[in-house]
Amino acid sequence: MTAVTASRPAILRPQLAAISLVGSCLVTIGVFLSGFVIAEPAPYEIFMAGLIGLWALFGLRISRATAPLTVLLALFMIGGILSLTVMADLGTGPMYMAVTGFLCLTAVFFAAIIEESYRRLPLILNAWVAAAVITALLGVLGYFGAIPGAANFTLYDRAKGAFQDPNVFGPFLVAPTLYLLHGLLTQPISRAPLKVAGLLVLTLGVFLSFSRAAWALDLFCVVALVFVMLLKQRSGLFRLRILVLTLSGALFVVAALVVALQSDQVASLFSSRTQLVQDYDGGHLGRFDRHRIGFLMAMEKPLGIGPMVFSTMFPEDEHNVLLKSLTSYGWLGFVAYVTLILWTLSLGFRFLLLERPWQPYMMIAWITLIGHVGIGNVIDTDHWRHFYLLLGILWGCAALEYRHKRQIRSGTTA
Numbered sequence: 001m002t003a004v005t006a007s008r009p010a011i012l013r014p015q016l017a018a019i020s021l022v023g024s025c026l027v028t029i030g031v032f033l034s035g036f037v038i039a040e041p042a043p044y045e046i047f048m049a050g051l052i053g054l055w056a057l058f059g060l061r062i063s064r065a066t067a068p069l070t071v072l073l074a075l076f077m078i079g080g081i082l083s084l085t086v087m088a089d090l091g092t093g094p095m096y097m098a099v100t101g102f103l104c105l106t107a108v109f110f111a112a113i114i115e116e117s118y119r120r121l122p123l124i125l126n127a128w129v130a131a132a133v134i135t136a137l138l139g140v141l142g143y144f145g146a147i148p149g150a151a152n153f154t155l156y157d158r159a160k161g162a163f164q165d166p167n168v169f170g171p172f173l174v175a176p177t178l179y180l181l182h183g184l185l186t187q188p189i190s191r192a193p194l195k196v197a198g199l200l201v202l203t204l205g206v207f208l209s210f211s212r213a214a215w216a217l218d219l220f221c222v223v224a225l226v227f228v229m230l231l232k233q234r235s236g237l238f239r240l241r242i243l244v245l246t247l248s249g250a251l252f253v254v255a256a257l258v259v260a261l262q263s264d265q266v267a268s269l270f271s272s273r274t275q276l277v278q279d280y281d282g283g284h285l286g287r288f289d290r291h292r293i294g295f296l297m298a299m300e301k302p303l304g305i306g307p308m309v310f311s312t313m314f315p316e317d318e319h320n321v322l323l324k325s326l327t328s329y330g331w332l333g334f335v336a337y338v339t340l341i342l343w344t345l346s347l348g349f350r351f352l353l354l355e356r357p358w359q360p361y362m363m364i365a366w367i368t369l370i371g372h373v374g375i376g377n378v379i380d381t382d383h384w385r386h387f388y389l390l391l392g393i394l395w396g397c398a399a400l401e402y403r404h405k406r407q408i409r410s411g412t413t414a
Contacts, residue, residue, distance in 0.1 A: 019058065024120050026051050027113060028127045034385045035131025035172065036162040038152070044385060045102065052109050065399035066111045069391065072340040073104035076325075079333025083304035096307040096328075103388045110392025114358075115399035121361040124393070125179045128386075132176035133198050135161035136205030139169060143208045144263075157269055159208035167379055170214025172386050173202045175368045177218060178225050182360055184249070185229060185242050196252070203253050204260065210269055213375040220374070224367045232353050290314050294323045304330035321376035328382070341373055344391060347398040356404065362397035365390045 030051055033044040052060070062070055080097045087093055114120055139161035142153025153161055163169040177199060184195045206218045226246050230239055260266050294310065307328040311317045318324040325337040348366030351359075369390045372381055381387050 020117070023055060023058075023113070024117070024123055026054075027120060028123045031124050031127040031389070032131045034128070034389065035135040037164060037168075037385070038162050040164075045099075048106055048109075049102065052105060055109070055113070060109070060112055061116070062108065062112055063115060063399055065402045066108065066115060066395050068343060069111055069340070069395045070108050072336050072343070073107060075336035076329055076333050076340070077101050077104055079304070079325075079329035079331070079336060080307070082332065083306045083328055083330050086301075086303050087306035087309065090306075091308065093307050099383060103383065103385060106385070107388040107391040107395070110389055111395035111399065114393060114396025115403070118358040118397075118400050121358055121393070121397075124389075125176070125361060125364070128389075129176040129179055129198065132173045132205075133201050135163065135169065136173055136201050138162055139205050140201065140208060158210040159205060161205065166209040167211045167213060168384060170206045170209035170211040171217050171372065171375065171384070173205050174214070174218050174221050174371065175364055175386065175390070177202045177206070178221055178364045178368060181222065181225060181249070182229070182364060185226075185245055186360075196249070199249065200253070200256055204256065207257060207260065208266070213379050217371040217375050221367050221371045224370070225364070228352065228363060228367065290316070290318070291320050291323055294318060294320075294327065298323065298326035301327070302331045304328055304333070317380060319379055321379070321381045324380045324382055340391075344394050345370065345373070348394050351398060351401045354401070356401065358397045358400050361393060365393040365397070369394065 030044065030048045033042070033047055036043060077097070077100060080100055084090060084093050084097065110124070114124075138147070138153045139159030141147045142150040142161075143159040144150075147153075153159065155164075155166055158166040160166040160169045163172065180195045180198045180202070184192055184199070187195075203218070206214050226242060229242055233239055233242070293314075298304070305313075305327050308317075310324075310327050318327060322334070322338075325334040329337070345366070348362060348369070352363055352366060353359075356362075369387075372384075372387055372390065375381070
């Protein structure tokens with residue numbers, strides 16, 4: 001699975017190329033499995049743990065360009081392990097940190113294999129789209145009771161697809177939505193029907209999740225993608241195409257949502273969820289009150305209080321990833337997390353508009369990550385599998401850019 005280099009004996013190159021191809025196919029399967037997390041450990045964890053171990057045997061390489069990602073995630077984990085030392089009853093704390101460690105490892109893994117070959121990026125995104133469309137279909141059909149076992153794909157009258165929580169299901173669909181939209185805006189119109197169908201399914205999935213965070217994330221990311229593409233493309237004709245297709249798509253989506261709202265069940269829940277502040281947000285010990293109290297408490301707890309402890313002191317979990325990093329990973333974890341996010345976003349911003357084969361994937365991941373950082377103020381994202389995939393994509397693309405610049409300076413080609 002290691003890259004083929006000129007120093008390899010010629011007789012070994014076909015075998016190494018075959019191994020790399022098999023590895024890429026296995027990565028595709030792993031990303032596809034990330035859309036099906038009904039129970040834990042999910043197939044994704046089992047498969048990816050084996051794949052990372054197998055890849056390590058064949059020479060998984062962590063380069064200097066991705067070393068900061070590895071170090072910051074390691075510090076994040078160390079903070080989490082230290083937080084376990086202050087817990088009177090460990091309970092599920094060690095398992096929680098083990099999951100965090102595994103997810104951190106997946107981010108480093110994805111960054112390393114993308115740096116090795118940017119051609120894995122379309123495989124990863126296509127697998128993500130396939131998983132998203134299938135899990136969204138399960139959520140939509142399950143919501144309307146159109147398939148056997150429909151209750152397995154809903155929760156509290158909200159679509160959740162093959163996930164445990166609608167609030168994770170909705171955001172999972174956003175990056176595939178951007179990928180399909182980007183293809184719709186840039187590729188020949190003959191490919192549009194399948195992309196339009198996929199966008200319709202994903203949009204309905206996000207809508208029926210009735211997650212306000214997912215709604216805001218989807219809207220922000222779509223608008224941001226169109227804005228960046230208009231900024232990047234200088235052709236007036238291309239800009240006109242983007243505007244026409246975007247407006248047409250928006251009208252089509254609105255029409256589909258209007259049809260969905262004809263259902264009394266959908267309309268009732270939509271009316272309830274569109275209230276900006278829910279009962280559990282405001283008031284004594286509501287979401288925002290817990291945030292205020294939690295941050296004040298965290299200032300006196302350098303090592304944190306341990307994972308899952310906050311919910312034993314208050315009615316619910318933190319529902320704020322910054323507060324979560326303070327309570328479950330301590331001050332060290334908080335500093336590592338904030339540094340990682342700022343560093344990652346700065347990398348994406350620096351390379352966002354360059355003409356590279358990997359630029360569209362970096363753009364999609366960067367926009368989606370910004371959106372996830374935003375919704376992290378009202379929800380915990382530290383155990384979202386696709387969040388770590390986004391980190392891996394961005395750092396992998398940044399590493400590709402650094403290598404490209406080194407090759408230009410040395411007079412070689414990619």
